[in-house]
Amino acid sequence: MISLTSEVRTPYHRWWAGPKLLGLCLFTVATFYLDTPLSTGAVLAVLALGYLICGLRFARQGLRLLRPLIWVCMIIMGYHIAIRDIADGAVVCLRLAAAVAAANLVTLTTRLEDMLDVLERLFTRLHVSPRIRRRIALAIALVIRFIPELTRKGGTLIEAWRARSTKKFSWKLLLPFALLALDDAEQVAEALKARGGVE
Known part of the structure:
Protein backbone atom coordinates (compact mmCIF):
# COMPACT_ATOMS: atom_id res chain seq x y z
CA MET A 1 0.00 0.00 0.00
CA ILE A 2 1.26 3.48 -0.89
CA SER A 3 1.59 5.82 2.06
CA LEU A 4 3.06 9.25 2.63
CA THR A 5 5.85 7.99 4.88
CA SER A 6 9.17 9.49 3.83
CA GLU A 7 11.98 7.23 2.69
CA VAL A 8 14.46 9.67 4.26
CA ARG A 9 15.23 8.30 7.70
CA THR A 10 15.01 10.84 10.52
CA PRO A 11 15.18 10.75 14.33
CA TYR A 12 11.39 11.25 14.35
CA HIS A 13 10.89 7.84 12.74
CA CYS A 25 -3.60 17.10 18.52
CA LEU A 26 -2.37 19.28 21.38
CA PHE A 27 -0.16 21.34 19.06
CA THR A 28 -3.00 21.99 16.63
CA VAL A 29 -5.34 23.12 19.41
CA ALA A 30 -2.64 25.36 20.93
CA THR A 31 -1.82 26.88 17.54
CA PHE A 32 -5.35 28.19 17.12
CA TYR A 33 -5.04 30.15 20.36
CA LEU A 34 -2.23 32.24 18.86
CA ASP A 35 -3.60 35.58 17.69
CA THR A 36 -0.68 37.61 16.32
CA PRO A 37 1.37 37.23 13.13
CA LEU A 38 4.56 37.28 15.23
CA LEU A 44 6.03 28.09 11.88
CA ALA A 45 9.73 28.96 12.03
CA VAL A 46 10.27 26.36 14.77
CA LEU A 47 8.53 23.78 12.59
CA ALA A 48 10.73 24.73 9.65
CA LEU A 49 13.77 24.20 11.88
CA GLY A 50 12.36 20.80 12.85
CA TYR A 51 12.29 19.85 9.17
CA LEU A 52 15.74 21.28 8.43
CA ILE A 53 17.32 19.30 11.27
CA CYS A 54 16.58 16.19 9.22
CA GLY A 55 18.31 17.52 6.11
CA LEU A 56 17.44 19.52 3.01
CA ARG A 57 15.95 16.55 1.15
CA PHE A 58 13.43 15.91 3.93
CA ALA A 59 12.70 19.64 4.23
CA ARG A 60 11.98 19.84 0.50
CA GLN A 61 9.50 16.95 0.83
CA GLY A 62 7.68 18.82 3.56
CA LEU A 63 7.68 22.01 1.49
CA ARG A 64 6.20 20.21 -1.53
CA LEU A 65 3.32 18.95 0.61
CA LEU A 66 2.45 22.55 1.50
CA ARG A 67 1.96 23.62 -2.12
CA PRO A 68 -1.80 22.95 -2.17
CA LEU A 69 -2.15 25.55 0.61
CA ILE A 70 -0.98 28.34 -1.68
CA TRP A 71 -4.34 28.74 -3.39
CA VAL A 72 -6.25 28.47 -0.12
CA CYS A 73 -4.08 31.12 1.51
CA MET A 74 -4.43 33.39 -1.53
CA ILE A 75 -8.22 33.20 -1.24
CA ILE A 76 -8.09 33.86 2.51
CA MET A 77 -5.72 36.79 2.12
CA GLY A 78 -7.75 38.19 -0.78
CA TYR A 79 -10.84 38.23 1.40
CA HIS A 80 -9.04 39.87 4.33
CA ILE A 81 -7.46 42.45 2.06
CA ALA A 82 -10.93 43.26 0.74
CA ILE A 83 -12.23 43.85 4.27
CA ARG A 84 -8.98 45.65 5.23
CA ASP A 85 -8.00 43.19 7.94
CA ILE A 86 -4.61 42.00 6.70
CA ALA A 87 -3.23 41.10 10.15
CA ASP A 88 -6.04 38.63 10.87
CA GLY A 89 -5.66 37.16 7.39
CA ALA A 90 -1.96 36.60 8.00
CA VAL A 91 -2.71 34.93 11.35
CA VAL A 92 -5.24 32.57 9.76
CA CYS A 93 -2.84 31.62 6.95
CA LEU A 94 0.08 31.07 9.33
CA ARG A 95 -2.08 28.99 11.69
CA LEU A 96 -3.23 26.84 8.78
CA ALA A 97 0.30 26.41 7.46
CA ALA A 98 1.60 25.47 10.93
CA ALA A 99 -1.17 22.92 11.52
CA VAL A 100 -0.69 21.30 8.10
CA ALA A 101 3.10 21.33 8.39
CA ALA A 102 2.90 19.61 11.78
CA ALA A 103 0.46 17.01 10.42
CA ASN A 104 2.76 16.39 7.45
CA LEU A 105 5.72 15.96 9.79
CA VAL A 106 3.89 13.24 11.70
CA THR A 107 2.66 11.58 8.52
CA LEU A 108 6.09 11.62 6.89
CA THR A 109 7.73 9.98 9.88
CA THR A 110 5.05 7.49 10.98
CA ARG A 111 4.08 4.28 9.22
CA LEU A 112 0.43 3.90 8.31
CA GLU A 113 0.32 0.57 10.13
CA ASP A 114 1.53 2.21 13.35
CA MET A 115 -1.11 4.96 13.16
CA LEU A 116 -3.85 2.42 12.53
CA ASP A 117 -2.59 0.36 15.47
CA VAL A 118 -2.91 3.41 17.74
CA LEU A 119 -6.48 3.95 16.54
CA GLU A 120 -7.26 0.27 17.04
CA ARG A 121 -6.10 0.41 20.67
CA LEU A 122 -8.03 3.64 21.24
CA PHE A 123 -11.24 2.18 19.82
CA THR A 124 -10.77 -0.93 21.96
CA ARG A 125 -10.54 1.17 25.11
CA LEU A 126 -13.64 3.11 24.05
CA HIS A 127 -15.45 -0.22 23.53
CA VAL A 128 -16.16 0.46 19.85
CA SER A 129 -17.40 -2.68 18.10
CA PRO A 130 -14.88 -4.58 15.94
CA ARG A 131 -17.07 -4.08 12.86
CA ILE A 132 -17.02 -0.29 13.18
CA ARG A 133 -13.28 -0.37 13.98
CA ARG A 134 -12.54 -2.24 10.74
CA ARG A 135 -14.62 0.18 8.71
CA ILE A 136 -12.96 3.25 10.19
CA ALA A 137 -9.49 1.74 9.70
CA LEU A 138 -10.31 0.92 6.07
CA ALA A 139 -11.63 4.44 5.43
CA ILE A 140 -8.47 6.02 6.87
CA ALA A 141 -6.24 3.69 4.89
CA LEU A 142 -8.08 4.47 1.64
CA VAL A 143 -7.87 8.24 2.22
CA ILE A 144 -4.13 8.11 2.88
CA ARG A 145 -3.65 5.71 -0.03
CA PHE A 146 -5.40 7.93 -2.55
CA ILE A 147 -3.99 11.32 -1.54
CA PRO A 148 -0.73 10.83 -3.50
CA GLU A 149 -2.55 9.03 -6.32
CA LEU A 150 -5.07 11.83 -6.88
CA THR A 151 -2.31 14.42 -6.55
CA ARG A 152 -0.37 12.63 -9.29
CA LYS A 153 -3.41 12.45 -11.57
CA GLY A 154 -4.19 16.11 -10.97
CA GLY A 155 -0.64 16.99 -11.97
CA THR A 156 -1.00 14.88 -15.13
CA LEU A 157 -4.19 16.75 -16.06
CA ILE A 158 -2.45 20.10 -15.61
CA GLU A 159 0.48 18.97 -17.75
CA ALA A 160 -1.91 17.77 -20.47
CA TRP A 161 -3.68 21.15 -20.41
CA ARG A 162 -0.40 23.03 -20.72
CA ALA A 163 0.67 20.82 -23.64
CA ARG A 164 -2.51 21.66 -25.56
CA SER A 165 -3.13 25.28 -24.61
CA THR A 166 -1.17 28.47 -23.99
CA LYS A 167 -3.79 29.58 -21.47
CA LYS A 168 -3.40 28.98 -17.76
CA PHE A 169 -5.32 25.95 -16.48
CA SER A 170 -8.72 26.83 -15.07
CA TRP A 171 -11.72 25.48 -13.19
CA LYS A 172 -12.63 23.49 -16.30
CA LEU A 173 -10.21 20.81 -15.09
CA LEU A 174 -12.42 20.14 -12.07
CA LEU A 175 -14.87 18.01 -14.06
CA PRO A 176 -12.31 15.56 -15.55
CA PHE A 177 -10.54 15.41 -12.18
CA ALA A 178 -13.84 14.57 -10.44
CA LEU A 179 -14.55 11.89 -13.05
CA LEU A 180 -11.11 10.35 -12.46
CA ALA A 181 -11.74 10.29 -8.71
CA LEU A 182 -15.16 8.69 -9.20
CA ASP A 183 -13.67 6.09 -11.56
CA ASP A 184 -11.05 5.17 -8.95
CA ALA A 185 -13.75 4.97 -6.26
CA GLU A 186 -15.85 2.67 -8.44
CA GLN A 187 -12.89 0.37 -9.12
CA VAL A 188 -12.07 0.15 -5.41
CA ALA A 189 -15.72 -0.57 -4.60
CA GLU A 190 -15.78 -3.36 -7.19
CA ALA A 191 -12.55 -4.81 -5.82
CA LEU A 192 -13.91 -4.79 -2.26
CA LYS A 193 -17.15 -6.35 -3.45
CA ALA A 194 -15.24 -9.11 -5.26
CA ARG A 195 -13.38 -9.87 -2.02
CA GLY A 196 -16.52 -10.19 0.03
CA GLY A 197 -17.08 -6.56 0.94
CA VAL A 198 -16.52 -4.94 4.32
CA GLU A 199 -17.94 -6.84 7.27
Whole structure:
Protein backbone atom coordinates (compact mmCIF):
# COMPACT_ATOMS: atom_id res chain seq x y z
CA MET A 1 0.00 0.00 0.00
CA ILE A 2 1.26 3.48 -0.89
CA SER A 3 1.59 5.82 2.06
CA LEU A 4 3.06 9.25 2.63
CA THR A 5 5.85 7.99 4.88
CA SER A 6 9.17 9.49 3.83
CA GLU A 7 11.98 7.23 2.69
CA VAL A 8 14.46 9.67 4.26
CA ARG A 9 15.23 8.30 7.70
CA THR A 10 15.01 10.84 10.52
CA PRO A 11 15.18 10.75 14.33
CA TYR A 12 11.39 11.25 14.35
CA HIS A 13 10.89 7.84 12.74
CA ARG A 14 11.99 6.21 16.01
CA TRP A 15 9.37 8.01 18.09
CA TRP A 16 6.24 6.06 19.03
CA ALA A 17 3.15 6.80 16.96
CA GLY A 18 0.87 7.32 19.98
CA PRO A 19 2.79 10.23 21.54
CA LYS A 20 3.29 11.80 18.11
CA LEU A 21 -0.42 11.75 17.34
CA LEU A 22 -1.29 13.05 20.80
CA GLY A 23 1.32 15.79 20.46
CA LEU A 24 -0.11 16.72 17.05
CA CYS A 25 -3.60 17.10 18.52
CA LEU A 26 -2.37 19.28 21.38
CA PHE A 27 -0.16 21.34 19.06
CA THR A 28 -3.00 21.99 16.63
CA VAL A 29 -5.34 23.12 19.41
CA ALA A 30 -2.64 25.36 20.93
CA THR A 31 -1.82 26.88 17.54
CA PHE A 32 -5.35 28.19 17.12
CA TYR A 33 -5.04 30.15 20.36
CA LEU A 34 -2.23 32.24 18.86
CA ASP A 35 -3.60 35.58 17.69
CA THR A 36 -0.68 37.61 16.32
CA PRO A 37 1.37 37.23 13.13
CA LEU A 38 4.56 37.28 15.23
CA SER A 39 3.59 34.35 17.47
CA THR A 40 2.19 32.21 14.66
CA GLY A 41 5.19 33.04 12.49
CA ALA A 42 7.52 32.00 15.31
CA VAL A 43 5.74 28.64 15.62
CA LEU A 44 6.03 28.09 11.88
CA ALA A 45 9.73 28.96 12.03
CA VAL A 46 10.27 26.36 14.77
CA LEU A 47 8.53 23.78 12.59
CA ALA A 48 10.73 24.73 9.65
CA LEU A 49 13.77 24.20 11.88
CA GLY A 50 12.36 20.80 12.85
CA TYR A 51 12.29 19.85 9.17
CA LEU A 52 15.74 21.28 8.43
CA ILE A 53 17.32 19.30 11.27
CA CYS A 54 16.58 16.19 9.22
CA GLY A 55 18.31 17.52 6.11
CA LEU A 56 17.44 19.52 3.01
CA ARG A 57 15.95 16.55 1.15
CA PHE A 58 13.43 15.91 3.93
CA ALA A 59 12.70 19.64 4.23
CA ARG A 60 11.98 19.84 0.50
CA GLN A 61 9.50 16.95 0.83
CA GLY A 62 7.68 18.82 3.56
CA LEU A 63 7.68 22.01 1.49
CA ARG A 64 6.20 20.21 -1.53
CA LEU A 65 3.32 18.95 0.61
CA LEU A 66 2.45 22.55 1.50
CA ARG A 67 1.96 23.62 -2.12
CA PRO A 68 -1.80 22.95 -2.17
CA LEU A 69 -2.15 25.55 0.61
CA ILE A 70 -0.98 28.34 -1.68
CA TRP A 71 -4.34 28.74 -3.39
CA VAL A 72 -6.25 28.47 -0.12
CA CYS A 73 -4.08 31.12 1.51
CA MET A 74 -4.43 33.39 -1.53
CA ILE A 75 -8.22 33.20 -1.24
CA ILE A 76 -8.09 33.86 2.51
CA MET A 77 -5.72 36.79 2.12
CA GLY A 78 -7.75 38.19 -0.78
CA TYR A 79 -10.84 38.23 1.40
CA HIS A 80 -9.04 39.87 4.33
CA ILE A 81 -7.46 42.45 2.06
CA ALA A 82 -10.93 43.26 0.74
CA ILE A 83 -12.23 43.85 4.27
CA ARG A 84 -8.98 45.65 5.23
CA ASP A 85 -8.00 43.19 7.94
CA ILE A 86 -4.61 42.00 6.70
CA ALA A 87 -3.23 41.10 10.15
CA ASP A 88 -6.04 38.63 10.87
CA GLY A 89 -5.66 37.16 7.39
CA ALA A 90 -1.96 36.60 8.00
CA VAL A 91 -2.71 34.93 11.35
CA VAL A 92 -5.24 32.57 9.76
CA CYS A 93 -2.84 31.62 6.95
CA LEU A 94 0.08 31.07 9.33
CA ARG A 95 -2.08 28.99 11.69
CA LEU A 96 -3.23 26.84 8.78
CA ALA A 97 0.30 26.41 7.46
CA ALA A 98 1.60 25.47 10.93
CA ALA A 99 -1.17 22.92 11.52
CA VAL A 100 -0.69 21.30 8.10
CA ALA A 101 3.10 21.33 8.39
CA ALA A 102 2.90 19.61 11.78
CA ALA A 103 0.46 17.01 10.42
CA ASN A 104 2.76 16.39 7.45
CA LEU A 105 5.72 15.96 9.79
CA VAL A 106 3.89 13.24 11.70
CA THR A 107 2.66 11.58 8.52
CA LEU A 108 6.09 11.62 6.89
CA THR A 109 7.73 9.98 9.88
CA THR A 110 5.05 7.49 10.98
CA ARG A 111 4.08 4.28 9.22
CA LEU A 112 0.43 3.90 8.31
CA GLU A 113 0.32 0.57 10.13
CA ASP A 114 1.53 2.21 13.35
CA MET A 115 -1.11 4.96 13.16
CA LEU A 116 -3.85 2.42 12.53
CA ASP A 117 -2.59 0.36 15.47
CA VAL A 118 -2.91 3.41 17.74
CA LEU A 119 -6.48 3.95 16.54
CA GLU A 120 -7.26 0.27 17.04
CA ARG A 121 -6.10 0.41 20.67
CA LEU A 122 -8.03 3.64 21.24
CA PHE A 123 -11.24 2.18 19.82
CA THR A 124 -10.77 -0.93 21.96
CA ARG A 125 -10.54 1.17 25.11
CA LEU A 126 -13.64 3.11 24.05
CA HIS A 127 -15.45 -0.22 23.53
CA VAL A 128 -16.16 0.46 19.85
CA SER A 129 -17.40 -2.68 18.10
CA PRO A 130 -14.88 -4.58 15.94
CA ARG A 131 -17.07 -4.08 12.86
CA ILE A 132 -17.02 -0.29 13.18
CA ARG A 133 -13.28 -0.37 13.98
CA ARG A 134 -12.54 -2.24 10.74
CA ARG A 135 -14.62 0.18 8.71
CA ILE A 136 -12.96 3.25 10.19
CA ALA A 137 -9.49 1.74 9.70
CA LEU A 138 -10.31 0.92 6.07
CA ALA A 139 -11.63 4.44 5.43
CA ILE A 140 -8.47 6.02 6.87
CA ALA A 141 -6.24 3.69 4.89
CA LEU A 142 -8.08 4.47 1.64
CA VAL A 143 -7.87 8.24 2.22
CA ILE A 144 -4.13 8.11 2.88
CA ARG A 145 -3.65 5.71 -0.03
CA PHE A 146 -5.40 7.93 -2.55
CA ILE A 147 -3.99 11.32 -1.54
CA PRO A 148 -0.73 10.83 -3.50
CA GLU A 149 -2.55 9.03 -6.32
CA LEU A 150 -5.07 11.83 -6.88
CA THR A 151 -2.31 14.42 -6.55
CA ARG A 152 -0.37 12.63 -9.29
CA LYS A 153 -3.41 12.45 -11.57
CA GLY A 154 -4.19 16.11 -10.97
CA GLY A 155 -0.64 16.99 -11.97
CA THR A 156 -1.00 14.88 -15.13
CA LEU A 157 -4.19 16.75 -16.06
CA ILE A 158 -2.45 20.10 -15.61
CA GLU A 159 0.48 18.97 -17.75
CA ALA A 160 -1.91 17.77 -20.47
CA TRP A 161 -3.68 21.15 -20.41
CA ARG A 162 -0.40 23.03 -20.72
CA ALA A 163 0.67 20.82 -23.64
CA ARG A 164 -2.51 21.66 -25.56
CA SER A 165 -3.13 25.28 -24.61
CA THR A 166 -1.17 28.47 -23.99
CA LYS A 167 -3.79 29.58 -21.47
CA LYS A 168 -3.40 28.98 -17.76
CA PHE A 169 -5.32 25.95 -16.48
CA SER A 170 -8.72 26.83 -15.07
CA TRP A 171 -11.72 25.48 -13.19
CA LYS A 172 -12.63 23.49 -16.30
CA LEU A 173 -10.21 20.81 -15.09
CA LEU A 174 -12.42 20.14 -12.07
CA LEU A 175 -14.87 18.01 -14.06
CA PRO A 176 -12.31 15.56 -15.55
CA PHE A 177 -10.54 15.41 -12.18
CA ALA A 178 -13.84 14.57 -10.44
CA LEU A 179 -14.55 11.89 -13.05
CA LEU A 180 -11.11 10.35 -12.46
CA ALA A 181 -11.74 10.29 -8.71
CA LEU A 182 -15.16 8.69 -9.20
CA ASP A 183 -13.67 6.09 -11.56
CA ASP A 184 -11.05 5.17 -8.95
CA ALA A 185 -13.75 4.97 -6.26
CA GLU A 186 -15.85 2.67 -8.44
CA GLN A 187 -12.89 0.37 -9.12
CA VAL A 188 -12.07 0.15 -5.41
CA ALA A 189 -15.72 -0.57 -4.60
CA GLU A 190 -15.78 -3.36 -7.19
CA ALA A 191 -12.55 -4.81 -5.82
CA LEU A 192 -13.91 -4.79 -2.26
CA LYS A 193 -17.15 -6.35 -3.45
CA ALA A 194 -15.24 -9.11 -5.26
CA ARG A 195 -13.38 -9.87 -2.02
CA GLY A 196 -16.52 -10.19 0.03
CA GLY A 197 -17.08 -6.56 0.94
CA VAL A 198 -16.52 -4.94 4.32
CA GLU A 199 -17.94 -6.84 7.27
